[in-house]
Amino acid sequence: MLYMSGCVFLLVSAFLLLEHVIVVRQVASLQLPVFAEIPALQRQLHSLEEQIRVAETQSLLLGSAEEEIVRMYILPSQKEYQRFIRFVGVLEEWLREEGSLYAFSPVYIGDTYAVQAHLSSGEQVRLSVQPVSLTVEVSSDAASDLIRFVQLAGNLSVGDILREEDLLDLLQATEEENPAGIIALEQFLGADLFQYSNNPRLFEEQVRRSFVSASLLDTFQDLVDGPLRPVRSLLGSKAGRMLQSADLWPPQLFLLNTVAVRHLSADRARVHLELETYSRS
């Protein structure tokens, strides 16, 4: 009996000794880095809460204008053949006026079918998909612009053109180096692509003025010179203005399934596009 209790005390001692070792090791290895990290995390949290407060106020002021535009034009509730055909008509007219068009085949519209779209919330939404294809013979220089024009359709704001990773990196860098610049960045990302393309300096200068860090300015300049350059050259040109005057901005969203380009001669290419247009059903 005495031995049994001795053994129990031995086990209790061993356990307590182990706990001492664990705590001492944790203190030695973790306390300093964890302690040093806490003020930075608290500052970050405070700054984020401030940004959320300002962004919420701004969202209330702007209302749900963007969502309304998306519902009306980009992902309409019904099939909009007329709007799509008018979009193709503007494409044809633009290429013809530029002197780049050799032939424009009739547009083929396939049978509609339904798909289930899986949303990030886990919800499923039923969508109507309309396959569309067209073949155009244009000058080789115009082929890239034509394809870009079609790939551009369905993007509304500056932020839509940027990849999510690039956007998050930019937000992260702004938050770390220049938290006050977040609001100017928000306004820039939410700017209408057509308005931005026709007056890029106005929108870009607003961000540049609010960014003080040189590395952040460089990152911003990379975006302006990289993914945003073809948007400016397309929508800031005659094509953009024709789209706007035909009341077709923003165009309906297309997903590009296939692009085939065949060089017919040194300055002539045949472009075949297979697309899908979407509507809520």
Add this chain to the structure above:
Amino acid sequence: MSNTDIPSHGLPSSQEICRRMAVPFSLFFFVLAVLLLLSWTLLLPVFTQTEVYGKSMDIRSLVAYNKRLRAAVLEAQHVRNQLILPGQDPLFFALKQEKHRRVSFAALQEEIERFLRHAVPPEKGEVRVYALKYDAKQSALLVEGAVFAGMQSVTFLAHIADSLQNIPWVHAVELPVFRREQSDVGEFFAPFSFTIALDVAVVHSTFPVL
């Protein structure tokens, strides 16, 4: 001589040793356990506690507090991003992501044509691209063309086939038939038709949306 100093039966038995050691054994570990318990409850917190904004925390609470703060920062970033990034309509967001997966054809074309241009030194010949087909849904690229490098056309074509497989955004290449032909004007050339399966993740991070 008295016989009380030396036991008549020799060394004590092991049972006898255990019986005699039982009291000091249990007493020793009892005292050790009590001392360690006192150290654990009273001494250790005193030496390992840290003051964080007027609140005293031991190492475990400190680590837990740090974890909670990290989680709160991540959550706040998520909420902030939802508010700041355009496209809050979840359906539009989902389709936009799908649209972004189908990268810019112009950028893809520029990149593959640049690669083919540099595959043959200008003094040796050239590569002509006749057609390109990008199947965005299947992430595949078909390139048709010919290598014009005289008698070495097939050698250069083989070199192109090898090099294509080393491009980071190329997942696999279906090789063409290696043959040399002669044009009407007497030029030797090696026609090709490469079907390239693209590495979706690398393509997505390499090429722009437009």
